[in-house]
Amino acid sequence: MKFVDEAKIRVEAGNGGNGCLSFRREKYIPRGGPDGGDGGDGGSVYMVANDGLNTLVDFRFTRIYKAQRGEDGMGRQRTGRAGDDLHISVPLGTLVYDQDTEELIGDLVSTDKPLLVARGGFHGLGNTRFKSSVNRAPRQTKPGSLGDVKNLRLELQVLADVGLLGLPNAGKSTFIRAVSAARPKVADYPFTTLHPNLGVVDLGPGNSFVIADIPGLIAGAAEGAGLGIRFLKHLSRTRLLLHLLDVGTPDQGIDPVADFRTIEQELKNYGHDLIERERWLVFNKIDLMPEEEHEERCAAILKELDWQGPVASLSGLTGTGCKAITGEIFQRLRAIDEEQREKQAEQAREEVQADEQKP
Numbered sequence: 001m002k003f004v005d006e007a008k009i010r011v012e013a014g015n016g017g018n019g020c021l022s023f024r025r026e027k028y029i030p031r032g033g034p035d036g037g038d039g040g041d042g043g044s045v046y047m048v049a050n051d052g053l054n055t056l057v058d059f060r061f062t063r064i065y066k067a068q069r070g071e072d073g074m075g076r077q078r079t080g081r082a083g084d085d086l087h088i089s090v091p092l093g094t095l096v097y098d099q100d101t102e103e104l105i106g107d108l109v110s111t112d113k114p115l116l117v118a119r120g121g122f123h124g125l126g127n128t129r130f131k132s133s134v135n136r137a138p139r140q141t142k143p144g145s146l147g148d149v150k151n152l153r154l155e156l157q158v159l160a161d162v163g164l165l166g167l168p169n170a171g172k173s174t175f176i177r178a179v180s181a182a183r184p185k186v187a188d189y190p191f192t193t194l195h196p197n198l199g200v201v202d203l204g205p206g207n208s209f210v211i212a213d214i215p216g217l218i219a220g221a222a223e224g225a226g227l228g229i230r231f232l233k234h235l236s237r238t239r240l241l242l243h244l245l246d247v248g249t250p251d252q253g254i255d256p257v258a259d260f261r262t263i264e265q266e267l268k269n270y271g272h273d274l275i276e277r278e279r280w281l282v283f284n285k286i287d288l289m290p291e292e293e294h295e296e297r298c299a300a301i302l303k304e305l306d307w308q309g310p311v312a313s314l315s316g317l318t319g320t321g322c323k324a325i326t327g328e329i330f331q332r333l334r335a336i337d338e339e340q341r342e343k344q345a346e347q348a349r350e351e352v353q354a355d356e357q358k359p
Contacts, residue, residue: 005055005056005155005156005157005196005231005233005234006056006153006154006155006156007056007059007060007153007154008059008063008099008151008152008153008154009059009062009063009064009065009151009152009154010063010064010065010149010150010151010152011045011064011065011066011067011086011088011117011118011148011149011150011152012045012064012065012066012067012118012147012148012149013042013043013044013045013067013118013119013120013121013147013148013149014042014043014044014066014067014068014069014070014083014120014121014147015042015069015070015120015121015144015145015146015147016039016040016041016042016070016120016121016122016123016124016143016144016145016146016147017038017039017040017041017042017069017070017071017072017073017080017081017083017123017124017144018039018072018073018124018141018142018143018144019036019037019038019039019072019073019123019124019125019126019127019129019141019142019143019144020036020037020038020039020072020073020074020075020078020080020126020127020141021036021126021127021139021141022034022035022036022037022074022075022076022126022127023035023036023137024075024076031136031137033131033136033137034126034127034128034130034131034137034138035075035076035077035128036073036074036075036077036126036127036128036141037073037074037075037076037077037078037079037080037126037128038073038079038080038123038124038125038126038129039070039071039072039073039079039080039123039124039125039126039143039144040070040071040073040079040080040081040082040083040123041070041082041083041120041121041122041123041144042067042068042069042070042082042083042120042121042122042144042147043067043068043069043070043082043083043084043085043086043120043147044067044085044086044116044118044119044120044147045065045067045085045086045088045116045117045118045148046085046086046087046088046114046115046116046117047087047088047090047094047096047106047108047114047115047117048087048088048089048090048108048111048114048115049089049090049091049092049093049094049108049109049110049111049113050089050090050091050092050111051091051092051111053089053090053091053092054091054158054198055091055156056090056091056094056154056156059154065086065088066086067083067084067085067086067118067120067147068083068084068086069083069147070082070083070120070121070123070144071083072124072144073123073124073126077126077128079123080123082123083120085120087114090108090154090156091156092108092109092110092111092159093108093109093156093157093158093159093237094107094108094154094155094156094157095107095108095154095155095156095157096108096115096117096152096153096154097152097153097154097155098150098151098152098153099150099151099152099153100150100151105117105152109159117150117152118147118148118149118150119147119148120147120148121144121145121146121147122144122145123144124141124142124143124144124145125141125142126141127139127140127141129142155233156234157233157234157236157237158196158198158212158234158237159210159237160198160210160211160212160234160235160237160238161209161210161211161238161239161240161333162209162210162211162212162238162239162240162241162242162329162333163211163212163214163234163235163238163240163241163242164176164211164212164213164214164241164242164244165214165235165241165242165243165244165263165267165279166243166244166245166246166259166263166284167246167259167262167263168215169246170244170245170246170259170284171244171246171284171285171316171317172213172214172244173197173213174284174316174317175213175244175282175284175314175316175322176197176199176211176213177199177316178316178317178319178322179199179201179211179322179326180199180200180201180202180211181199181200182197182198182199182200182211182213196212196213196214196215196231196234197212197213198210198211198212198213199211199213201326201329201330203326203327203330207330209329209330209333211242212234212235212238214231214232214234214235215231232266232267232270232272232274233272235274235277236272236274238277239277239278239333239336240277240278240279240280240329240332240333240336241274241277241278241279241280242279242280242282242329243260243263243279243280243281243282244282244284245259245260245281245282245283245284245301246259246284246285247283247284247285247286247288247289247294247297247298247301256283256301257301257304257305260281260301260305278309278336279309280309280310280311280312280329281302281305281307281309281310281311281312282311282312282313282314282325283298283301283311283312283313283314284314284315284316285315285316285317286313286314286315286320286321287315287317287318287320294313298311298313310328312324312325312328
């Protein structure tokens with residue numbers, strides 16, 4: 001299936017049904033009076049997150065979505081049937097924007113909270129509504145109001161706890177294959193990964209987290225080189241980034257320091273505070289050289305980079321170091337969750353104190 005993470009669609013809520021102009025006409029009942037019923041409400045359009053979807057590809061084929069119109073009112077004070085609401089399924093993590101105003105309408109991160117994107121029109125009123133002591137035979141009705149019509153832009157940002165960064169062929173896909181059941185394509189040429197892949201790292205009952213592997217970046221990605229930076233948005237929801245470096249061997253002509261700075265510069269160019277996200281440096285492909293040489297090479301790289309953050313070494317191909325780092329990542333994610341809960345509790349306490357101090 002083709003991966004699509006952006007789409008533009010048009011949604012049209014149903015119009016409200018018109019009110020009915022009618023008078024009661026029965027034998028032996030002269031001047032029966034008005035009996036026109038109200039119309040029905042128009043159907044609304046909702047977006048619903050579906051965890052069984054992982055792409056917006058369906059919206060490339062169907063661009064216009066219409067909810068049902070409300071039926072008109074009828075005689076004998078019969079109300080028209082309301083139009084059915086339209087529910088549109090989208091992947092978890094979809095952002096919905098109003099294309100005309102660029103306003104963010106909603107962020108679908110839960111399957112049990114539908115998002116109203118276009119409200120249906122209100123029902124019209126029949127002439128029965130306008131009957132009064134001074135107007136016994138009203139011929140006035142009210143038409144139903146129009147439903148909302150909106151042009152929407154859908155943007156998918158995958159939901160993952162950990163994101164992988166690195167140049168093409170840094171070993172990101174090999175790593176995610178080693179620690180999860182995901183099976184992204186692996187080959188000895190650049191850009192084998194053409195769209196984000198998600199892998200669930202299972203460390204036991206109730207202990208798991210999700211890793212996102214995005215296509216590799218190259219110098220100039222912010223200006224559109226390679227696959228550009230369109231996939232970096234999929235890392236915006238992650239809580240932790242793993243920056244994989246191919247340490248290689250000295251005779252391969254690989255410069256890990258330059259590679260690191262290339263990715264870091266593209267993160268700065270992208271913006272959105274991604275450069276401020278907690279990031280671990282991971283030396284990959286340590287199986288290509290003896291342990292002593294590897295340690296010396298990594299130490300030299302750290303010194304030149306003046307790196308102060310967490311560091312790990314592993315081999316995605318042989319699995320060396322993979323179990324250790326996944327355990328450390330899980331513990332760090334739990335700590336981040338705890339820090340977030342404490343922060344929210346502190347904010348709640350400050351709000352309570354502020355309310356108590358109000359006169």
